[in-house]
Amino acid sequence: ACxxxxxxxxxxxxxPHSNRSAPSTCAMARDLKHNVDLWQTSSQYSLHxxxxxxxxxxxxxxxxxxxxxxxxxxxxxxxxxxxxxxxNTYYELxxxxxxxxxxxxxxxxxxxxxIPGLCYDRFGCVPTMxxxxxxxxxxxxxxxxxxxxxxxxxxxxxxxxxxYLCFGxxxxxxxxxxxxxxxxxxxxxxxxxxxxxxxxxMSLGITVQSQAYYWLKGLGGDxxxxxxxxxxxxxxxxxxxxxxxxxxxxGLMNGSQQEPSSKSSEAFPATWEDQCTTSKGxxxxxxxxxxxxxxxxxxxxxxxxxNLLFFVAVGFAFSFLDVEQEIASEVGVxxxxxxxxxxxxxxxxxxxxxxxxxxxxxxxxxxxxxxxTVSLMIFMCGVMILAFPYxxxxxxxxxxxAANAVVAYGYGGLLGIVPPALRFxxxxxxxxxxxxxxxxxxxxxxxxxxxIFSKSDACAGLGCYRSYYLCCVxxxxxxxxxxxxxxxxxxxxKRATLEARGACQPLLP
Numbered sequence: 186a187c188x189x190x191x192x193x194x195x196x197x198x199x200x201p202h203s204n205r206s207a208p209s210t211c212a213m214a215r216d217l218k219h220n221v222d223l224w225q226t227s228s229q230y231s232l233h234x235x236x237x238x239x240x241x242x243x244x245x246x247x248x249x250x251x252x253x254x255x256x257x258x259x260x261x262x263x264x265x266x267x268x269x270x271x272x273n274t275y276y277e278l279x280x281x282x283x284x285x286x287x288x289x290x291x292x293x294x295x296x297x298x299x300i301p302g303l304c305y306d307r308f309g310c311v312p313t314m315x316x317x318x319x320x321x322x323x324x325x326x327x328x329x330x331x332x333x334x335x336x337x338x339x340x341x342x343x344x345x346x347x348x349y350l351c352f353g354x355x356x357x358x359x360x361x362x363x364x365x366x367x368x369x370x371x372x373x374x375x376x377x378x379x380x381x382x383x384x385x386x387m388s389l390g391i392t393v394q395s396q397a398y399y400w401l402k403g404l405g406g407d408x409x410x411x412x413x414x415x416x417x418x419x420x421x422x423x424x425x426x427x428x429x430x431x432x433x434x435x436g437l438m439n440g441s442q443q444e445p446s447s448k449s450s451e452a453f454p455a456t457w458e459d460q461c462t463t464s465k466g467x468x469x470x471x472x473x474x475x476x477x478x479x480x481x482x483x484x485x486x487x488x489x490x491x492n493l494l495f496f497v498a499v500g501f502a503f504s505f506l507d508v509e510q511e512i513a514s515e516v517g518v519x520x521x522x523x524x525x526x527x528x529x530x531x532x533x534x535x536x537x538x539x540x541x542x543x544x545x546x547x548x549x550x551x552x553x554x555x556x557x558t559v560s561l562m563i564f565m566c567g568v569m570i571l572a573f574p575y576x577x578x579x580x581x582x583x584x585x586x587a588a589n590a591v592v593a594y595g596y597g598g599l600l601g602i603v604p605p606a607l608r609f610x611x612x613x614x615x616x617x618x619x620x621x622x623x624x625x626x627x628x629x630x631x632x633x634x635x636x637i638f639s640k641s642d643a644c645a646g647l648g649c650y651r652s653y654y655l656c657c658v659x660x661x662x663x664x665x666x667x668x669x670x671x672x673x674x675x676x677x678x679k680r681a682t683l684e685a686r687g688a689c690q691p692l693l694p
Contacts, residue, residue, distance in 0.1 A: 534597020
């Protein structure tokens with residue numbers, strides 16, 4: 186009636202349209218119709234339609250680009266082994282004190298990672314990134330003004346422990362948001378490919394940040410101050426860009442522009458009776474199933490296995506990255522050559538698991554647990570290369586280079602499959618918190634692995650750390666057996682689902 190030439194309210198004074206609210210209601214309706222017409226007209230000339238691309242393509246690509254920049258920043262945490270000696274010399278620290286600082290940074294990056302995950306789940310990307318930037322600036326600015334004699338009332342070690350804690354904690358904000366925001370914004374069918382872009386960038390971030398440090402060191406001058414300034418500028422620019430893009434793409438992140446099944450999970454499917462039919466004979470979609478509670482997720486078999494995986498395998502991986510340079514020095518292999526190879530093969534490992542996942546995850550043997558099993562096997566083989574005895578120095582050097590390459594590929598596959606695995610198994614509602622809880626186990630296990638890494642003063646060569654390698658092999662073998670069992674369980678569940686759907690097919694309209 187609001188858009189007709191003769192108003193029904195004027196023709197029928199006694200009708201309900203003749204009340205005083207009719208003019209304001211009609212005005213609101215006209216405004217709404219005008220906005221809809223304006224949107225339809227503008228969308229006809231939008232760039233994505235002109236190029237024949239899906240809607241929101243450019244927002245998603247821009248969001249992915251900024252997340253890639255974010256995970257590059259997380260590479261600063263993983264390059265501690267490159268810069269540790271220079272920082273120890275600069276602040277006149279012993280090797281033991283340097284290891285303590287790394288433990289503090291690892292505690293912030295792992296044990297506290299549930300905090301950015303919780304903030305991400307509850308408050309969204311922009312507030313979480315602002316908090317992360319504030320923590321980062323607090324730690325780095327204090328360290329920039331720090332000297333061996335200032336301030337007098339606080340020891341150098343105590344102040345650096347606080348700065349390293351803030352540094353590691355803040356970088357985790359970039360890791361959590363950069364890893365999972367694209368998985369929420371993009372359609373489910375593209376999760377593997379999108380995760381591959383992010384994960385490859387994270388692996389290359391180790392190489393990029395290492396090369397950036399070597400470049401700053403080659404310029405001369407105060408390398409520690411120059412590196413801190415570089416970290417401060419790059420991180421703040423990246424964080425500001427992420428906040429701007431996340432705010433502009435907030436519709437993609439809060440679910441208003443997501444597909445209906447974007448929050449679904451595979452670990453908690455509906456029963457096969459629900460998957461078949463309702464009382465009206467219509468098939469239920471995965472999105473219609475009630476979302477599982479957080480408590481149910483935490484006590485599920487899948488999450489318990491992921492905790493064991495992180496505690497043993499990921500914890501050892503982080504420990505190995507920190508001590509690999511020391512192992513290489515035993516046989517005269519330069520750490521820089523190891524870093525370059527590790528970055529490239531790490532990226533290839535992440536590509537090998539993420540991209541095929543989009544095409545194989547519906548196959549009984551193509552799920553995430555199969556990829557985890559293969560990655561663990563490759564990683565364990567790389568460590569076993571170090572455990573074998575070698576008679577000559579040349580053989581030990583070759584073994585070190587080969588082990589670095591194999592471990593890098595397995596490490597990439599293992600870390601690369603984790604974000605899409607969590608996305609597919611548990612959905613998106615509690616994704617950040619679950620990811621953060623898993624890293625608490627890493628913070629506990631890394632110091633334990635480091636305690637095993639020891640040798641006698643008279644020993645030299647790769648064999649000095651054989652107990653460290655063998656403990657790794659034993660732990661990986663146990664987790665590998667569990668991963669294989671989970672893969673078999675997943676295969677049987679998928680086959681049962683396929684059989685149930687086949688039995689239901691005659692019942693469907």
